[in-house]
Amino acid sequence: MRDRYWWWWLAAGSLATAAYFLLPSDGLASNLGYDAIGLTATVLIVAGVRLHRARRPAMWYLFAAGQFTWVVGDLVWEYYRYVLDVEPYPSPADYFYLSAYPMLVAGLVLLMRGRSDAARDFAALVDAAIVAIGLGLVFWVFVMHPIAADSTASTFERIVGVAYPAADALLLAMLARFYTGVGTRSQSVRLLGAAALLLLIGDVTYSLIELYSDADEGILDAAWLLSYVCWGASALHPSMRTAGTAPEQVRGARVGRSRLVLLAVCSLLAPGLLFLPGIGADPVDRLAIAGGAVVLFLLVVVRMSGFVGQVQHQADLLEDLAMADDLTGLANRRRFEHGLRTALAAGRVQVALLDLDDFKGVNDRLGHGVGDHLLIVIAQRLRTALRSEVLVARMGGDEFALLMPGATNAEADRIVARLADTLRAPVTTGEHELLVGASIGVTDGYGTDDPYEVLRRADVAMYAAKKAADRPRRYAAELDEQSDEQARVGAELRTALDTGQFRVVYQPIVALSSGRTVAVEALVRWDHPERGLIPPDRFIPAAERNGLIVELGEWILRTACTQAVEWRAEYGDLAPERMSVNVSARQLAEPGFADLVAAVLEETGMSAGMLTVEVTETAVFGGGQAVQAVQDLHDLGIHIALDDFGTGHSSLGLLQTVPVDVLKVDKSFIDGITTAGRPSVIATALIQVSAGLGLTAVAEGVETAEQAAELQRLGYELAQGYHFGRPVAEPPFPLPGLVARH
Numbered sequence: 001m002r003d004r005y006w007w008w009w010l011a012a013g014s015l016a017t018a019a020y021f022l023l024p025s026d027g028l029a030s031n032l033g034y035d036a037i038g039l040t041a042t043v044l045i046v047a048g049v050r051l052h053r054a055r056r057p058a059m060w061y062l063f064a065a066g067q068f069t070w071v072v073g074d075l076v077w078e079y080y081r082y083v084l085d086v087e088p089y090p091s092p093a094d095y096f097y098l099s100a101y102p103m104l105v106a107g108l109v110l111l112m113r114g115r116s117d118a119a120r121d122f123a124a125l126v127d128a129a130i131v132a133i134g135l136g137l138v139f140w141v142f143v144m145h146p147i148a149a150d151s152t153a154s155t156f157e158r159i160v161g162v163a164y165p166a167a168d169a170l171l172l173a174m175l176a177r178f179y180t181g182v183g184t185r186s187q188s189v190r191l192l193g194a195a196a197l198l199l200l201i202g203d204v205t206y207s208l209i210e211l212y213s214d215a216d217e218g219i220l221d222a223a224w225l226l227s228y229v230c231w232g233a234s235a236l237h238p239s240m241r242t243a244g245t246a247p248e249q250v251r252g253a254r255v256g257r258s259r260l261v262l263l264a265v266c267s268l269l270a271p272g273l274l275f276l277p278g279i280g281a282d283p284v285d286r287l288a289i290a291g292g293a294v295v296l297f298l299l300v301v302v303r304m305s306g307f308v309g310q311v312q313h314q315a316d317l318l319e320d321l322a323m324a325d326d327l328t329g330l331a332n333r334r335r336f337e338h339g340l341r342t343a344l345a346a347g348r349v350q351v352a353l354l355d356l357d358d359f360k361g362v363n364d365r366l367g368h369g370v371g372d373h374l375l376i377v378i379a380q381r382l383r384t385a386l387r388s389e390v391l392v393a394r395m396g397g398d399e400f401a402l403l404m405p406g407a408t409n410a411e412a413d414r415i416v417a418r419l420a421d422t423l424r425a426p427v428t429t430g431e432h433e434l435l436v437g438a439s440i441g442v443t444d445g446y447g448t449d450d451p452y453e454v455l456r457r458a459d460v461a462m463y464a465a466k467k468a469a470d471r472p473r474r475y476a477a478e479l480d481e482q483s484d485e486q487a488r489v490g491a492e493l494r495t496a497l498d499t500g501q502f503r504v505v506y507q508p509i510v511a512l513s514s515g516r517t518v519a520v521e522a523l524v525r526w527d528h529p530e531r532g533l534i535p536p537d538r539f540i541p542a543a544e545r546n547g548l549i550v551e552l553g554e555w556i557l558r559t560a561c562t563q564a565v566e567w568r569a570e571y572g573d574l575a576p577e578r579m580s581v582n583v584s585a586r587q588l589a590e591p592g593f594a595d596l597v598a599a600v601l602e603e604t605g606m607s608a609g610m611l612t613v614e615v616t617e618t619a620v621f622g623g624g625q626a627v628q629a630v631q632d633l634h635d636l637g638i639h640i641a642l643d644d645f646g647t648g649h650s651s652l653g654l655l656q657t658v659p660v661d662v663l664k665v666d667k668s669f670i671d672g673i674t675t676a677g678r679p680s681v682i683a684t685a686l687i688q689v690s691a692g693l694g695l696t697a698v699a700e701g702v703e704t705a706e707q708a709a710e711l712q713r714l715g716y717e718l719a720q721g722y723h724f725g726r727p728v729a730e731p732p733f734p735l736p737g738l739v740a741r742h
C-alpha cells in the first residue's frame with residue numbers, strides 16, 4: 001500500500017491541477033487552490049523522507065524548503081494583490097521566489113554528487129557543459145540580454161528581471177548534467193528530473209511570452225503545478241530511499257547516436273545563431289556568441305580526446321582479455337607464445353611445461369567444479385612461488401607453462417625443483433583433500449629460434465617425466481628417440497588393425513574341483529611382420545592414448561564372440577560356457593558402448609549370458625559414464641568381472657557402486673599363497689568377501705600345483721594360470737571321456 005502512495009498522489013495532484021483550471025482564473029479561490037497544491041507537495045516531501053527513511057534526507061529537505069519558499073512567495077503576492085490591492089514589481093514576493101532556486105539547485109547538486117563516479121562521469125560532465133553552454137547562449141541571446149537591455153525599466157527592475165532567467169540558466173545547467181549523467185535512474189529520480197524540467201519549461205516559456213508575445217501565460221500554471229506534483233510524487237516513491245546514493249547499475253559512458261546528435265546540435269548552436277537575421281549585430285551578443293563558440297569548441301576537443309582515451313582503454317582491456325586465461329587469470333597460450341618469441345629473439349630462455357597427474361580422474365570423480373577449483377589453487381601457487389620475471393601461463397586443460405627469460409640451466413632447474421615441492425602440498429577443496437602430482441619438463445632454447453620447437457622439447461621432457469613418474473626432467477636429444485618410438489607405434493597400430501596383424505588367444509579358466517575349462521579369457525596379441533608376437537602390455541597403452549583401442553576393442557570383442565559361438569557349435573556342452581573379454585577404461589567412456597556390445601552379440605549370435613566383461617578397478621573408480629556403461633552391460637545380462645582385484649585403492653568400496661559378478665584376485669596375492677604372510681591372508685579374506693557377497697572368485701596367475709591345491713583348500717572354485725594353460729589360439733577342451741574322470 002505505502003508503495004503506491006506516490007501513484008495516488010500523482011493521480012490526485014493531476015486531477016487537482018485540472019480542477020484548478022475550472023475555477024475562475026485569477027480569483028482568490030484559484031490562487032488559494034494553487035497554494036494548496038504547492039503546500040501539499042511540500043508536506044509530502046517531508047512525509048516521504050520519514051516514510052521511506054531516505055538515505056540522503058538533506059537533499060529532500062532542500063527541495064521541500066524550496067517549494068515552501070515558493071508557497072510563501074505566492075501567499076505574500078496574494079496578500080499584496082487581494083488584501084492591499086496593489087501589484088508592485090519587484091515585490092517582496094520576488095525575494096521569496098528567487099531564493100527558492102538556490103535551494104532547489106543545491107538539492108539537485110546533492111543528488112548528482114551522490115550518484116556520480118568521478119572518473120566515469122568526467123565525460124558526462126563535459127557533455128553537460130556543452131549542452132548547458134549551447135542552450136545557455138540561445139537563452140542569453142533571446143531572453144537574458146533583451147531583459148537586461150530593456151531601457152524602459154529601472155536598473156533594480158532589470159536586475160530582478162535578469163535574476164529569474166539566470167536562475168533558470170542554473171537550473172538548465174543542472175538538468176543538462178542530470179540527463180547526460182551515467183547510470184540508470186530510479187523512478188523517484190526520474191520524477192525529480194521531470195519536476196525540474198517542468199519548472200524550467202514553465203519559466204522559459206513565461207519569459208519568452210513576456211518578451212515576444214501577447215498570449216495569456218495562465219496555461220503555464222499547469223507546468224508549475226505539475227512540477228509541484230512530480231516533486232511530491234518523487235519523494236513518495238519507495239525508490240527515493242536510495243536517490244542520491246551511488247547508482248546500482250552503472251552503464252559505461254557510452255557515446256550513443258542520440259548523444260552525438262545532441263552534442264553536435266548544442267555545439268553548433270553558437271555559430272548557428274549568427275545565421276539568424278538581426279542576431280549578432282549587438283556587440284555584447286557577438287562577444288557572448290564568439291566566447292561561447294570558443295568554449296564549446298574546446299569542450300568538444302576535450303570530449304574527443306577523452307573519447308579517444310576511452311577507446312584506447314577499451315582496446316587495452318580487450319587485449320588483456322584476449323591474452324589472459326579466463327579461469328585462472330594467468331597468461332594464456334597466445335600471450336605465452338608471444339612472450340617466448342620475444343624472449344628467443346632477445347637471447348637465452350628457459351621454458352618449463354607442467355602437467356597435473358590424473359587431473360582427468362579428479363574431474364571425472366569429483367566433478368568439474370572441484371577440477372576448476374584445483375586449477376585455480378595451482379595457478380595461485382605458481383603465481384606466489386615465482387618471481388615476477390617468470391611468465392606463468394595456462395596453456396589449456398591442466399597444462400601450465402613457465403617462461404624464464406635470461407635464466408641459466410642451473411637457475412631454471414632450481415626454480416622448477418622448488419616449484420615441484422610447492423605443488424606437493426595437498427589441495428583442500430570443499431570436503432576433499434587432494435594430493436596432486438605434477439610432471440614437469442624443462443628445456444632451453446639452445447640452437448633454435450622457433451618457439452614451437454622449444455615447446456615441443458619441453459613437452460617431450462614432460463612426457464618423459466610423466467612416464468617415469470619422477471622429478472622434473474630436462475630435455476635431451478635421446479628423449480626424442482623414445483617419443484619417436486611411441487609415435488611410430490601409434491601409427492603402426494593403425495596399419496596393424498587395417499591389415500589384420502592382431503590375433504586373439506584364449507586362456508582357460510578352470511574349475512579347481514574338476515579341472516574342466518568352464519570359461520576362457522580372450523587376450524590380444526600383435527603378430528608383427530618383423531618383430532613377431534608383441535604382448536599387449538607393449539601396445540595397449542599406446543592404443544589407449546591415441547584412441548585406437550576403441551576400434552581394436554570392438555574387433556577383439558567380435559572375434560571372441562564369433563569364436564565362442566563356433567566352439568559351442570563344434571564341441572557342444574564341452575565348449576567353455578563363458579567368454580571373458582577385457583575392456584579398457586577408454587572403451588567404457590565411449591558413449592553408447594553398451595549398445596555396441598549388444599549389437600555385436602546380436603550380430604555374432606552370442607547370448608549375453610555367455611559373455612563376461614573384465615574391467616579394472618581404476619576404469620570404474622571414477623564413477624560417471626564408465627559406471628553407467630557397466631550398469632547398462634549388466635542390465636543386458638552380461639557378467640561383470642573386476643580385474644586385478646585388490647591392487648586398486650578402494651576395491652571393497654567399489655562393490656557397492658558397481659554391479660559385480662566376478663572378482664579376479666590378482667596374481668600378486670596368489671604368488672605368495674603357499675607361504676604364510678600378508679598375501680595369503682589377503683587371498684583368504686578375499687574368498688570370504690566374495691562368498692559373503694555371493695560373488696564368484698577367480699584366482700589369477702596360478703603357476704604351480706601347490707598353489708592350486710592351497711586355493712582349493714581356501715575355498716576357491718575357479719582359477720587361471722600357466723599351471724592350467726597358457727593363452728593360445730585353440731585351448732584343448734577335454735574330450736568327453738576325460739570329463740567323466742571326476
Ligand code: C2E
Nearest residue numbers: 523524535536537556582583584701702703720721722723
Ligand atoms: P590381465 O587381464 O590381467 O590378463 C592376464 C595376464 O596374465 C595375461 O597377460 C596372461 O597371459 C597373464 N598370465 C596368465 N596366467 C599367468 C601365469 O600363471 N603367470 C604369469 N606370469 N602370467 C600369467 P597378457 O596376455 O600379456 O595380458 C596382459 C594384460 O594386457 C592383461 O592383463 C590385460 O590387462 C591386457 N589385455 C590383454 N588382452 C587385452 C584385450 O583384448 N583388451 C584389453 N583392453 N586389454 C587386454
Ligand code: CA
Nearest residue numbers: 521582614643
Ligand atoms: Ca583380464
Ligand code: CA
Nearest residue numbers: 643644664700
Ligand atoms: Ca588380471
